[in-house]
Amino acid sequence: MMKALGSTRLSRRRFLAAGASLAIGAIAAPHVARADDPVLRITGWGGKWGDVMKAEIGPAFESEFKCKLQTDSAFPYLPKLQASSRSAPIYDVLHTNSNEQWAAAEMGLVEPKVDPKLVPNLADVYPYAVSDKIVGVSIFTSAIGLGMRTDKGYGSITSWKELWDAKYNGVRGGYVIPVNSLGQAFLMMCGTLFGKGQTDLDAAYTALEKLKPIKIVDFTGAMEKMLLSGEVGLCVIHDSGIYRYDGQNQPTDFIAPSEGVLSLEQVLTITPGSKVKELANAYVNYMLRPEVQKRLAETVWYSPANRKVKLDAKYDAKLLTTPEKVSKLIQVDWKWYNERKDEIDQRVNRIFRA
């Protein structure tokens, strides 16, 4: 007897095939539905920044602008952008620190300025955010100063120069200057403290020699951990690296030295070869919106660049939210620094070798 074609009997094989198809369909459906949405490829930090971007800020942008946000948080970004084609860059918007943005601009990888006509919120930012020391626009800044343990009886610290005090030998912390923005900014501060100014490299090198013994790390997160564990007692750090542990009863505090705090800017730039320039500008504008700035500032303790942002009292008291506070920021001439980076790296690598 021949088996009837188109039999409706549900065999185990058919059941499994149907089940698998349904499962694949259910998983793929949202992706298929959004396949036509334009994709904006950006870079961004991990940690709390990444969490709030993924959970709130990013989805809200996607919903409003009917697009897909694709974030690369695997640092370093610039070598990847450098290796990609100029006409089809790997990112549309590059978010990184100012020193790298200057290097990217010098290589022609990012546009040096953001157009105020396309980014209206640019009109509301503090002057430092679009100064001649900035490529693109700084959306946030941190203050680089000193971090200290409050349980070691060090007393009151008011000056950068106290980092050189012999009593901090063995518990002094700094950065790998060739790879870290804070370390590079601190080197420039050494020139100011002990020489004729930021560009006095000889004075800076002599000061760095005298700073030994010092424990050096490549990343601010590592410095936070060393300070929290007591491995270092006094170190160079940015304010958000201390304030983000607010409410956890950690015996640490941030010191804004009397000579001024250095600026650690979070900068956005747009790549010249981006195929979604309109969306890229919209993203930069969105990141400067007061409500977005407030949410991020109160999550990661970054000082917002938009003058119109009103933070809650707890944050307002500590972050740089007024023209007077912002005026204490010292910006580094990264263009000058990057032109001499190889020479500086060779010298500081020698200074800090064991």
Add this chain to the structure above:
Amino acid sequence: MSQAPTQRINGLALFILPSVLLFALFFFLPIGLMAVMSVLTGNPVVAPRVAFTTRHYARIVDDPYYLEVIWTTLRIGLLTTLVALAIGYPLAHWMARIKSRTGHALLLMAVLAPMLTGIVVRTFAWMTLLSDKGVINQTLISLGLISQPLKLMYSETGIVVGLVHIYVPFMVLTLTGVIGRIDERLEQAAENLGASPLRAFIEVTLPLSLPGILAGSLLVFALAISAYVTPILLGGFQIMTLPVLIYQQISANFNVGFAAALGIVLLLISLVLVIAYNRALGLVSGQRELQ
């Protein structure tokens, strides 16, 4: 009329073709590209005008700092290899000669257990032991044996300790296979002819295990000189090795050409050392195939 010879495709050649292609694609091509990049002024794929240059190599030769970095890398590699061999050989010998299956299994588990944990985790574990606030220093301070922490981290010693812990299993596993294949009756014959157990080992077992020593040492040396995580974390950036310098040139200086030149120098030095090591061992053991 002569019949054209029919050529049959070798089945073995077809079998190894995917491996050859894979090897060419992921080994020869990247190294070739690296060699090309090391003599160019920029990346020809993205830069409009690129020329040939020897400036990257000249920079390495002209500045003694880079020669010091190369020597530091080799020194750490050689020390790690020697210590791993000194620890690994007795262990491998024991594993190869143990009669109890349970004992062999337990030893194998002991050797393999650390490999079940990632390199980063193991290095952090060493940091908790060796740092100023680590277990060793704090114990010694609490016992009153020292007043200031010993400098166990941020030194070459710390790096070698970390690397040896990571790479000893590679040495042991390589040696166990070779020693296990040596006929025990050869040692017994030497002892029957009047040799002491030590002399039998030195005259018989050790020379016969030289291929294993060579393979294990080369493996550990290659891994040690290319290590990045352990020198960074246990050296605290104060010990500069070539992989660290190469990463620095790519990630922070964006100088791919110079990084490629450093990579080629590391490759050439390793190649020379491997050939020299091979010949030296061959001469010592009298095994012509090693020369």
